[in-house]
Amino acid sequence: MADREDYLSVTTLTRYLKRKFDADPYLGRVYLTGEISNFRPRPNAHQYFSLKDDHAKINAIMFKSAFAKVKFQPEEGMKVLVTGRISLYEPSGSYQIYVERMEPDGVGALYQAYEQLKRKLASEGLFERRQRPLVKYPKRIAVITSPSGAVIRDIITTTRRRYPIVQLVLFPALVQGDAAADDIVRRIQQVNELGTFDTLIIGRGGGSIEDLWPFNEESVARAIAASEIPVVSSVGHETDTTIADLVADVRAATPTAAAELATPVLSETLLAISQLQGRLFQAMTSQIQLDRQRLKQVRQSYVFTQPQRLYEGYTQRVAQLTDQLINDQRQLLNGKQRQVATVQARLSTHLLTARVKNGRQQADALKHELLSVSVNMIKAKKTQLSGLINQLDLLSPLKIMTRGYSYVTVEGQVVKTVDQLSEKQAVTLHLADGQAAATINSVDKEKD
Secondary structure (H helix, E strand, O other): OHHHHHOOOOOHHHHHHHHHHHHHHOOOOOEEEEEEEEOOOOOOOOOOEEEEEOOEEEEEEHHHHHHHHOOOOOOOEEEEEEEEEEEEOOOOOOEEEEEEEEEEEOOOHHHHHHHHHHHHHOOOOOOOOOOOOOOOOEEEEEEOOOOOOOHHHHHHHHHHHHOOOEEEEEEEOOOOOOOOHHHHHHHHHHHHHOOOOOOEEEEEEOOOOOHHHHHHHHHHHHHHOOOOEEEEEEEHHHHHHHHHHOOOEEOOOHHHHHHHHHHHHHHHHHHHHHHHHHHHOOOHHHHHHHHHHHHHHHHHHHHHHHHHOOOOHHHHHHHHHHHHHHHHHHHHHHHHHHHHHHHHHOOOOOHHHHHHHHHHHHHHHHHHHHHHHHHHHHHHEEEHHHHHHHHHHHHHHHHHHHHOOEEEOOOOOOOOOOOOEEEEEEEEEOOOOOOEEEOOOOOOOOOO
């Protein structure tokens, strides 16, 4: 059996294996291909994922500084080519690859990044937004490009030939390298902050996709889209299409074409102005002649030669209406006078006496009629009253007593039953024509 000192701790064994991994020259630089698995993007941090094939899997880590250089966005299931070193992570005892460089397998990393950004911006509608129209006659044009390249010379030459009165202002910027994108964004923002330019040209000569890559950066695309000044993009050759070209308001195939799009031809503009000036002069001359003829005709009109003819018709009409008004008033006055005479005749003394006499006769007749109706009514009421008295008399107790009936009282109380009587009791008999005193000799009560 081995001695106690022959046993190793887990830490010791792990450190030994790690030194083996780190000292192995074949593991210090490994080129590996595989499919990305378990990838969860972590912004501004180290990235942890796995690489696998059909039979094996290895953990991978890519530090933040190395991942910042990746031009495309890694995705789950994407097949990639990575370069790195193999080492062992002591806390878990697992080996992993520390990735230093990554690119898509089969498609270039820059092209993959270009397509990904293109799809992203297209989904946001950045390519479909309303394009800002270029100013037809610009006063100031800003140019963002290299101060030493052929682009600025071509733009200056074309502008001087076509439209020498425009002012060109160069904003020198890096157009290649890792710092170029940030420099271009700063220049775009500077031009917009000044706000004194009509057009902005962003240009660069031809080159590889790596050389043109600053114009495929998302920051440059968003800066162009946010610009308040119309942007003309002229990047690379005619066959090269960058993200900046897709976002810009106008794309030019060459710097010369960009200058031609941004400026008119001054000679043609002056010729057009001269032609418009001639047309305007002819039109104004014709209009003046026409107005003079109309003025001459107006001056010869009777309105100016015989102005009284303007109101002759009105004067005649006023006279006719005045005569008609006087006649109407006279007829109205005569009619009213006749009505007054008629009323006065009706109110004469003879007519009033006859009407009073007639009224008295009508009053006497009504009085006689009223008296006759009153007498007849009184007679009817008396007859009705007599009938009611007879009916009431038939119902009177006195009427019944005339037929031989009487009633008995004791001390003013009517006796209704023999229980109220006793022998030798004095009672009073009430008859139809008087009263009689009596004494009770006996009381006999009938049995039921």
